Amino acid sequence: MDSTELNKIMAAFLTAGIVFGLGGVLGGKLIHSPRPEHPAFAIVSALPEGVSAAPREVPIAALLAHADPAKGQSDAAKLCGACHSFNKGGATMVGPNLYNVVMAPIAEGDGYDFSAGLKAHHGKWTFDDMSAWLKDPKAYAPGTKMAFAGIANGRQRADVVDYLRTLSDSPQPLPPVPKEAPAAAATAAAGSAPAAPAGPSFAEEVGHADPKLGEAAAGRYCGACHSFDQGGAALVGPNLYNVVDRAIAAAPGYSYSAALTAKHAAWTYANLNAWLTDPRGYAPGNKMGFAGIPSEKQRAAVVAYLRSLSPNPHPISGAGAGGADKPGQGAHK
Template identity: 40%
Template sequence: MSAREINKIAGAILMALIIIKVADLAGDAVGQAQPLAKPAYLAAAAAAPGAKTEAKAAADKPGAAGPGSGAAMGPLLAAASAESGKSLARKCTTCHSLKKDGKNKVGPALWGVVGAQKAGRSFRYSSALKGLGGVWDYAALNAFLASPKAFAPGNKMPFAGIKRAADRAALILYLRSLSDSPLPLP
């Protein structure tokens, strides 16, 4: 390689670095964030610094509000956010439809699932789910989402589950919003 070629390469690298630095400086000048004098939104847990709410304490435990703990769902759902659940539900769209009148995919459509009969829709459910009976209430969904295989041994859902109770509550709250008449909160 000649000295002329080396100079061209060095010049190109130097020019790229200059462009990056100028863009960084321009971005800092245009988008300077100013800290707020006070929080724009004060969460209930922030009202008493250092104090943990019942929902926050339960949400911090990975296995909290697991199978059979329907009573613990109330505080978890109260502290949950449907928006967080919406982002968590993106994983579900690989196998499930979330749209109203959505078609079944690999798994059943999930519109109106909260409060619906277990295995009660037009879908070929495994015998493990068909034999459960009952409705998908908050406690049942929580237990199922914690570990589908433990909740209904032999079911076909290839999903390991959601460990964090707070994440399960957020997802359940979002699924609750996918209904024309949402099930009342506990």
């Protein structure tokens, strides 16, 4: 290949490059591509602007400003009364006496041997410490002897702390409310948080529950005091065969408390749910020492098992699924 041919080839490449470059410049001038006013796909944040992923907990000082010591007294009796006395000079029981406990030194009290977990707290029962202790005792004092799981609800915890504050010849003044907290505290005290989406009814939960799991749970929770077989004897508590939709306090051979005989209704699914959640709250003064089953899923399984204890298990829909304390067909059995 001579130099003339080589020059022609190089000139062709150079010309093509110039044409390509000029074409791009001219094309950009002739055809405009303005930025769109709105993106084709809007990327929406999962949370509204300014809202944090985890809401801050309302300080106990703010909640105490709206607390009800009368409610706290009722809750303390149910939650703490089996292990503690509240009166001045009251006896040490499973746990220490709680009179004058607010601002008292932690893990100090006549006649009670406190755990090392509490003795490690070298301070006083301030309102903040009392709230943290009652919220999660095991987290506050690992190794504590107290088996109580805690009070997760801030309003209820504040009511109890406010009641304990009154147990003194000279009650401690309420702590000042933080400046940023009043609105949040008022919202919490009024219970005005947005309602959670409605889930399935308890009767529907029973319909989807596994009676076999319920049988195992009922054996653990109830087997020491109740019989489950047809015609079974009343033990510490009544026989539970065919209990679903049976009139409350109507099993033969058992002397019920006045708290239950006053319930002129049937053991609907809703009533069984309320009873198994909090027996003392459902029927104050009843004789059953059982504290309740916190898990709704586990309660539904237990009730599904109880439902199976019948020659004709009660339908999921109908009277047995009714609201709490509404008479059902069983009220006339």
